[in-house]
Amino acid sequence: MFKRISRYWWCQILGWTAYSVVNLFFAYSFAGSFGSYFLVNLLVIMFFGMVATHLLRSIIKRLNWFQYSFESQMLLFFALTVSSGVIIYVGNTIAGNLYRYSWQQRALTDQTTLTFLLPIFLITSIWWLIYFVWHYIERSRNSQVDKLKLESTVKELELKTIKSQLNPHFIFNALNSIRALVDENPQRARTAITELSNILRSSMQVEKAETVNLENELDIVKDYLALENIRFEERLRVQYDIDPETLELPIPPMMLQTLVENAIKHGISRTVSGGTVIIGSHVRDTHHEITIENTGQIGGAATTGHGFGLQSTRQRLSLLYGNKASFNIYNKNEETVEAIVLMPLF
Structure with a gap:
């Protein structure tokens, strides 16, 4: 009761x-x-x-x-x-x-009216003061909750929008690679289509996730590099420097693949003799550090942070981690470009 x-x-x-x-x-x-x-x-x-x-x-x-x-x-x-x-x-x-x-x-x-009313007014003023203050606190708390829900919804929508743009962007580049192989080497083109199918299957599985572990992301990257290796052959060399302890750490889905794709498209493909892509993952103090090092030099919007792939990386890191994460790309030396992503461990 x-x-x-x-x-x-x-x-x-x-x-x-x-x-x-x-x-x-x-x-x-x-x-x-x-x-x-x-x-x-x-x-x-x-x-x-x-x-x-x-x-x-x-x-x-x-x-x-x-x-x-x-x-x-x-x-x-x-x-x-x-x-x-x-x-x-x-x-x-x-x-x-x-x-x-x-x-x-x-x-x-x-004669006793005023004597009786004054203490009653004191009691009612206390009652209404408590009532007003209670509702003020309640509305402030609800407003804060609504604001957080709105921010969460906006963040989710923005992440979905970015991911919906990433997949067509990648598919377009992959299909161009396959098209170049159709007449030259049909057998390799069929192999490339199989690799693309593996990548799309993996990307569809993480479409609804805000983060995936590094190991799953590396599987997609390896399929992508296998696809690109058909096109570049000996011009593309890949090295991995992965700390096993970081394989279970969360990262934004398709982020690593996007950075590797950017390294090949704007670095390796523009160098006649090709080059090397080095993918690294380590724990630095309280951050997870991912590095993509590739042969080439920064030049143009795509490699200075204004291209779609790099912009999407910055946006997703900001939405997921705020100012606790960072992304930088720069010329490491006269022959190499390095992209560094730092994400908080906690």
Whole structure:
């Protein structure tokens, strides 16, 4: 039964009960006892206190008071304090006359009116202050939760948008590679199609994931490099410098493949004699460091961070890790370009 009572009514009951207990305590402390008249009068005040505050609360809820300006809410606060105090006073006076002796009965206005109203106004002001502050905190908390949910939704949509752009971007480049092999070497073209099928199957499995472990990403990269090796043959050399402890660490899906693709497209393919791609993965202090080193030199939008692949890498790192992650690409020396990705371990 108690579970059906709302939090609001629990606060009402406990709050007015606490008011009565405090009054009884002081009455007993100063007078040594209290009569039935005092107790009944206290119960009447409790009753009309609940009636007044609940009635006025229902009215202001319909008026959407929380949409008012601060100045309007302050005026509303004073109006509610006075109104609920007057309701309690009038209710207590009228109902009290029903059980008072004729010589004890009071008029609505007499010399004791102000003496009775002041403490009632104090109690109602406390009630409404708690009510306003409670809702202010509640709205602030809900607003913060809604903001976090919105940010999470926006981040998810942006990640999905980037991934939906990455796959067609990669497929277009892969199909161009296969097209170059169709007339020259049909057998190798068929092998290339098989490699592409493996890559697409792997990429579809991680499409809904925000991160995948490095080992799964490396499998995609190896299939991609096998495909590119058919086209470049001895012009493409690949080396791996992978710390086994990093294989289970999470990274954004297709990120490593995108960086390797960028290294081949803008580095190896532009060098007549080809070159080497070195893929590294290590733990540096509190970060997971991934390095892509390739033969070539930075030049043009695609290799200075304004190409699609590099922009998508920056965006996804920012969305997933904020300023805790970083991505840089630069000329390591006169023959080599290095891309470094740092992601937090925690």
